[in-house]
């Protein structure tokens with residue numbers, strides 16, 4: 001197991017081959033975000049101080065392109081604050097946050113960060129309750145600035161197909177004509193994930209996606225995220241350890257504690273780490 005050590009990609013002579021143009025990394029389109037070194041996000045020595053209290057304390061971590069990273073840690077560890085820094089809601093007191101090699105997130109507004117492709121799902125579902133499931137996905141697609149259509153323009157065949165594929169992925173095909181307000185809590189959460197996917201995010205942040213779900217819904221959410229694995233870059237903050245085990249597989253899990261990375265490794269590695277057991281998982 002290793003704790004996170006982020007090498008500084010910004011001081012290196014990066015090839016910058018993908019900067020500024022339509023880049024791809026494996027199966028990923030990175031739309032002008034330079035991921036030459038294989039990472040979509042670099043947090044380096046981030047501290048956030050609230051009234052003298054360090055919510056984040058010299059936090060460094062990076063997220064690979066196409067990675068599904070789970071972030072765990074006790075209450076107050078700084079998980080939400082970290083998401084707030086990435087999305088521009090909170091500005092760090094010190095440190096840097098880069099999207100790809102060259103986009104400095106700390107210099108951007110929240111709306112600009114959303115526009116460049118960082119999507120965030122909060123704990124509570126926010127869907128358009130009066131609209132059908134299909135319409136929710138359609139509206140989300142039309143709000144994507146990269147799509148050349150207005151709210152009232154007719155969908156192209158390709159756009160319909162994309163919504164159809166997303167409905168299948170979400171297992172909501174049979175519900176497509178249902179008002180979103182009538183869906184179960186879990187179905188609303190999946191629909192909102194689908195709406196974020198319609199915006200084609202390059203990095204998707206999910207804050208406790210299974211909070212309040214039934215066991216069956218939780219398992220289904222795990223299957224959904226596993227379906228997204230390798231197609232999207234995802235950061236998932238979660239307390240439900242069975243769920244984290246389901247989605248982490250052999251990927252990296254990061255344990256935050258007191259605003260820093262306490263441990264990083266596979267789920268099996270962090271689960272057997274004495275320090276993690278001490279502060280979080282219990283004996």
Ligand SMILES: Nc1ncnc2c1ncn2[C@@H]1O[C@H](COP(=O)(O)OP(=O)(O)OP(=O)(O)O)[C@@H](O)[C@H]1O
Nearest residue numbers: 050053054055073074075076077078079080081082
């Ligand atoms: N705006 C704020 N002003 C003052 N203190 C804050 C503020 N936001 C967060 N904190 C404090 O910073 C610390 C980290 O909070 P944060 O919400 O990031 O933790 P967390 O890991 O997300 O916790 P949880 O698992 O309970 O959601 C906590 O001690 C919290 O009380």
